[in-house]
Amino acid sequence: MKKRLARISPLQLGIVLAVLYGLLSLIVFVPMGLLFSGHHSVGSATSATPAFPFSGIFLLAMPVLYAIMGFISGVIGAAVYNVVAKFTGGIEVTVTDAPEA
Numbered sequence: 292m293k294k295r296l297a298r299i300s301p302l303q304l305g306i307v308l309a310v311l312y313g314l315l316s317l318i319v320f321v322p323m324g325l326l327f328s329g330h331h332s333v334g335s336a337t338s339a340t341p342a343f344p345f346s347g348i349f350l351l352a353m354p355v356l357y358a359i360m361g362f363i364s365g366v367i368g369a370a371v372y373n374v375v376a377k378f379t380g381g382i383e384v385t386v387t388d389a390p391e392a
Contacts, residue, residue: 296382298373305365312361316354324350 376382 292386294384294386295380296384297376298381299369301366301369301373304369305362308365309358309362313354313358316357320353321350
């Protein structure tokens with residue numbers, strides 16, 4: 292059965308993408324931050340200075356910034372899609388009924 296996606300709610304897509312981008316950035320930036328915040332050695336002495344001095348700020352800021360960017364891009368993207376869909380008819384998809392569990 293064919294269906295058309297005629298309109299996307301900009302606010303709802305913004306919220307979904309904000310959560311999605313925020314979670315994905317946690318998966319990427321937390322391991323990266325932990326990797327770069329480790330101690331490094333200089334000669335025979337070890338230094339307690341992190342390799343990346345702003346890792347704490349970085350780990351907190353990046354998921355928030357990615358969530359904000361996801362929200363903004365979702366709202367703008369849905370609004371643009373809605374305008375384009377009026378002229379083109381929208382995206383055509385084929386759907387089937389899911390089997391009941």
